[in-house]
Amino acid sequence: MCGIVGILGHDDVADRLLDGLKRLEYRGYDSAGIATIVNGAIERRRASGKLVNLGKELAAHPLPGTTGIAHTRWATHGGPTTNNAHPHATDEVAVVHNGIIENFKTLREELQARGRVFTSETDTEVVAHLISEQVEGGKLPDEAVREVLPRLHGAFALAILFRSHPELLIGARLGSPLVVGYGEDETYLGSDALALAPLTQRIAYLDEGDWVVCARDGTQVYDRDNQPVERPVTISGVTGALIDKGNHRHFMQKEIYEQPIVVAQTLRSYLQRFEGKIVLPIPDFDLSGIKRVTIVACGTSFYAGMVAKYWFEQFARVPVDLDVASEFRYRAPVMEEGGLALFISQSGETADTLAALRHARSEKQTIAVVVNVPTSTMAREADLLLPTHAGPEIGVASTKAFSCQLSVLAALAANLAKAKGWLSESEERNIVRQLAEAPAAINGALAYDESIEAIAGVIAGARDVLYLGRGTDYPLALEGALKLKEISYIHAEGYAAGEMKHGPIALIDENVPVVVIAPSGPLFDKTVSNMQEVQARGGKVLLISDYDGVEAAGEGCVATITMPKVHPLIAPIVYAVPVQLLAYHVAVAKGTDVDQPRNLAKSVTVE
Template sequence: MCGIIGIVGSEDVSERLVAGLRRLEYRGYDSAGICTIHDGMLDRRRAEGKLDNLAKKLAADPLPGVIGIAHTRWATHGAPTQDNAHPHATGEVALVHNGIIENFKPLRDELIARGRTFESQTDTEVVAHLISADVEAGMDPVEAVRINLKRLHGAFALAILFRQNPDLLIGARLGSPLVVGYGENGETYLGSDALALAPLTQKISYLDEGDWVVITREKTQIYDRDDNPVERAVVHSGASNLTIDKGNHRHFMLKEIYEQPIVVAQTLKSYVRRLEEEVSLPIPDFDLSAIRRVTIVACGTSFYAGMVGKYWFEQFARVPVDLDVASEFRYRAPVMEEGGLALFISQSGETADTLAALRHARSEGQKIAVVVNVPTSTMAREADLLLPTHAGPEIGVASTKAFTCQLAVLAALAANLARAKGRLDRREEKEIVRHLSEAPAAINGALAYDSAIEAMSGAIAVARDVLYLGRGTDYPLALEGALKLKEISYIHAEGYAAGEMKHGPIALIDDKVPVIVIAPTGPLFEKTVSNMQEVQARGGKVVLISDYDGIQAAGEGCMATITMPKVHPLIAPIVYAIPVQLLAYHVAVAKGTDVDQPRNLAKSVTVE
């Protein structure tokens, strides 16, 4: 979601601040701003829209200063306007904020009653006024921050500047990530993730929940939630400092779709020993044999990966699985059995709803496993069993390669669990290893149909509504395909279990509503085709995604067909993710939308 970078520097910082924001563009944002201190004043430049708008302002009106903060905002409170853009400032204090201040309304009312005047509609501005009021009354800035942090309810990562202290930067985190970076020549940095700081330093410390940090040119001191001075480990971030570019591809999303054969292969290397024909775990001594129940929790695309995982865990390991949307998990008061494994899936490892659910499951005595693409993220650091996806940085807001890597990890985990529970003999394990090892080549085969998918995408681009159908593990793919189309083309789309079509959604069928049917040949093929024929009998326009045998058997009368390689049902969800991603991509391109940064969306959702 929002991005933060701060620098206590030895030379002008504005160019580096903007460069750091560019590395955070993938999070999604709708305005941006920067503030430095020079000539004894807090000076800001802010702009709605993309970073290029801010860069133009800075080119026309440069911003000197050797200390500064910068921010990309994803609007929560208040429209995405310049007045609502961060940094927010008073005469004495400027700050940027990720998260939500839940009690901002009573705080704002209190401050207005004290004569404070607000310039924005945001929840963030109350923090600037709370701290500023105490500083203006003569309080030391560090003490003002310490006192007022305790008044804030919600989630926040903060970076704060003080007009009268031009070498002081204070950061704080509660629910939203924040890292400290240590540079050369006395420079120190704050960032919402290590990626933003990678060109500046590889030496970072992750702030723990409730930590706050006081940075000056002479010293950096971290305090815990009880205001005790603490030390946090300085680690090598491992984040690439190379500029992330699209290569020869038009968009990051297309580049990341085409990276999937490589990254799925990289991921499987950590979970499959091809020579020994064995599945494995990154933490080999983690005991799965005692697991009696699995609870899978995730949001969005990761939730649909979890749905596929539920099929696999129950089919192979015969272990019961609960599946929850993270934002609802805690509020249904789930019954967590002793001996349970709570499995959390997240691309960023910072998703606020999923992280809160993780901590709830921990409090209920569950073992915690995390499937995550950022091995240094908060969720990764709080897991008992870390299951990295090795997808590499995913810049496009609509997840693609992270999804297929999540599926690869979940398939391997299901096999490991089945073996630990005595449900998988040696012959079956070898078969699973063989099929998983075939996945990268099969993905490559699916990508060969890109041009055919592009050619038929125009017929979908004119639609207002699209339905997706699938059975078994193809049902979550139908949901994921619909989500992808909604995310980047803004076409209303819904996914359904194909057998549920006749229980209501069939009323929507007419010749203006394309129906995408995901139906690889296998045990459920004929049943899915029967549901597809119900659509065709009512004038529905069908796009059938299947293998050659499936197209030959059921392709007649379809508006279009997309032919996939023939694959084993185990890896079908991994391979069939490719055509639904490509279809959404080409439809979005045909409609001229912002594919990589679709409106209103953020990559890392760090608010509830």
Template sequence: MCGIVGILGSGDVADRLLDGLKRLEYRGYDSAGIATIDGGEIKRRRAEGKLVNLARKLAEEPLPGASGIAHTRWATHGAPTEDNAHPHIAGDVVIVHNGIIENFKPLRDELIADGRKFLSQTDTEVVAHLVAREVEKGSDLRQAVATVLPRLHGAFALAVMLKSEPDLLVGARLGAPLTVGYGEGENYLGSDALALAPLTQRIAYLEEGDWVAITRTAVEIYDRANDRVERPIVQSGASGQLIDKGNHRHFMLKEIHEQPVVVAQTLQSYLRPLEAQVALPDMEFDLAAIERVAIIACGTSSYVAMIGKYWIEQFARVPVEVDVASEYRYRDPVLTPNMLGLVISQSGETADTLAALRHLKVGGVTTAGIINVPTSSMAREVDLLLPTHAGPEIGVASTKAFTCQLAVMAALATNLARAKGKLSPEEEREIVRHLAEVPEAMSDALSRDEHIAGMAPRIAQARDVLYLGRGPDYPMALEGALKLKEISYIHAEGYASGEMKHGPIALIDDAVPLIVIAPSGPLFDKTVSNMHEAEARGAQVVLISDADGIAQAGENTIATIEMPKVHPLIAPLVYAVPVQLLAYHVAVAKGTDVDQPRNLAKSVTVE
């Protein structure tokens, strides 16, 4: 997910623009750039790779100017080169862009036929030329942008400046977030509140289809019909301090170790220990009337959805379907009355999930969202917001957001079960007790950090790794495999343990580590039986289980990771910790970029 910062300041803005970009590094990017307007000229610096490269250029060639825009780019159209880095310039127009212009090819062909020359392979440069052409016809910047916007298909957030209007910054959004910041004699534009936090706490969120004209003293917002509108100014609450790693080597490790605290914070907003109940926020629909649930998510969040399916069907006896968001609309799903559409997203801006949510709403479906950013597009559009309290997650590979989502999913499953009359007060009391045990059990799991680090170099030598689990531990196997390949670049696959003999067992030899997630309990014997089949064929097994499970099945393994003995309900939250730590330490052993792995973005805001 690319990042945008724009400042109309009272002095030179390049340093503050660079600081804003640093606050957006967590999103993932592969090039960056800044442009200012100074003395009637557009001045620009761009660089491939990390912001340190851009900072070095700015130190060598400073950028004066009190008006500027900046960008971190995650490559879509065109390789991550300096020529393709933003900002892009066409004529007197300079522009930065998040998202994808889906119809850029016919627009580009039209512009080339009109004699315009392109210097990059990006879709963004098309927008710059379209605006520049309108300016050359006599339009001012506002008119030019308003004319061009209806021609753009896809998802975008734009920040545009014109050399001859240095006191004006124009922004627009469709399918990608954009935020206006209000200052004293200065005003700002940014991808989110975090980017603007050092500059201002007074912000307004542009709504879908809005565009905005910003000067140093005024902000004018227009809807897609070009009618002047007001959007509420709110306090962002985002910290003005750059988030740091503390004493940890990487943000990912810090965020893994934060989980007992943030999961406790999340559970505190849902558990009522004195009443022995699990509560949800107030809602305008009857949970008891829900007859079917569709859960839609991407990536790690989709594994939360899969675990949620086990829980909701087990406790509430309500049928659940789970879809990856990128496929949901395209299979033309059947939408029915008394259906709950549940979306899960850390950022609340994931493009595919947001599109699925809107598809549900058009179909008249009641919607809910498990979301970490309460001001995001999804959070504002769902009928019931179920917030997590993970705080900002900087590492691209999700950790604390995942476990907080699981905590909220457990609360939803419990409430739905009670509403459907499937849960006695005694059973709910037991659920509350077990959920309250999660933070302590996670802290216990974190005490295995050094032990897991010691075994990681052996796993780091593998080219392929398999993960096994059964029941709710099957999605945990998928999550473990995803974490490993995301940050260590080792090919990994997760399987339901009973599926091993249906094909994957052919991959087993003494060079393939097999990570088995098997807490003792009703499914333990079945999983261990499959594990023994793999061991008989040379598999190098790492068993993650509690003391009882390891005593029973750990004899022929190359390593074991002992977990506290916990109730099956909370096992996915607790067993997430060793899965995350193993991926982290393997990546460190391989020397990869743990927090910003190659080709990945924190939030995917394009399809």
């Protein structure tokens, strides 16, 4: 959600700022803008919609200036209009902001009472006015920022430009990430390392509550108590090349097809295949004393956690609590000291999940995180870091990150079972063998892409779609429904197949397709009986199963998708592919924006 780039440079910076914003398009946004200082005044170029519109604005009205800030906005207050686009500015100050100022209404009313005039509906504009008041009253920029930051409640990453100090940038973060980049006689601010990759590999991550003054004669970081501190400079390792779609039509399609490779990369970190052993990134981390696991996540990551709950309880016999991150703190969870709190996030910056992590820390839990960004805030605050190796995921709807999360969680569940004494050496070798086969099985599932595309029309014309599954296929039903909602805008819901008869069956008619996920196995017959209840009421069933399942239950279905036969352990990883492809082809058929669906953001850094 939202992206920030700031450059304190020697040459005109507008083109480089725009390039940085292009690297942040994957986050999702609805407007964008750039501000620099030109002839002693703050100048802005802003546009609603895609970055191509901002590019046209810059082409028509070039923007010189060697110091500048830029932003892609995902609306929290006010619609996606040019007036609401960042940067927000007064005559003295320009500001870009990721996050949300929760007390903005009170601050705005206070500022308006003092005669300040607002030109947008956003919460961010109050920051510009508060700092501007201090500067107009004679405060230096660092003094002004120091005075204002304690007044801001909520979450923010800020980059601030000052008219009277054209060779100065100030940044600040609380609950939303911000990094400082160091170049050759230049300094940069960015919402992540990817934004700064073409500019520098040398970056420092600001800690919670930090703020930083970037000047020509050096950079100084201050902590939340306004004490000068040093933050280590690291080499980001992020490529400066723009990621492209290759031969694929969309990033989402490319990322679906990358899953055999990235799952193999991820599992390589957790499996010693030839020894038949499952390992953790921290070899001496002791799981044997864990009596309870609490899993917390949002969206697709939450559904990965649902699958993990089945695995942890089945293999390790450890009870698991599962929570949506946005609700976790507010139900006052009872957490036994010494429990394992497991947080799952693609970005490692999700605001709801990060807040839940810090609550669990206060409850004396051991913190484990599954993340795709090993330098993220969650990763840095974890006791046990469990990285996925999916690589950058540009499509807003998560695909390869989900399958890699499942791979890590399967390995963790087996590790926990081994530590608790529930897994013999032969069983461990068998699990390693099954997990090692997952990449080939995913590749086999991708071979059915054309047949899935051919039946997408069954779904594309519907207004409502239901997904059914049992056991670990139930979270996949929820994930399939989420994918369809996200990118095709068709209303879809996932249900445990046995719950169909307890209410949702009232929705069944010939206009509501029902996608049934049912690999052959111990739960197959039960799922088929629920499927037949749908068919008896005129419902159109699309069955996703293996050859045996399709042979046994495919008759009467409007369409079937045949998957390779796989072990139940890896079935959720493999069956993620057809639900992803189905959603993708339906969205393409409907002509929606597959990679950047409306109203959505990749990294959600507000609560």
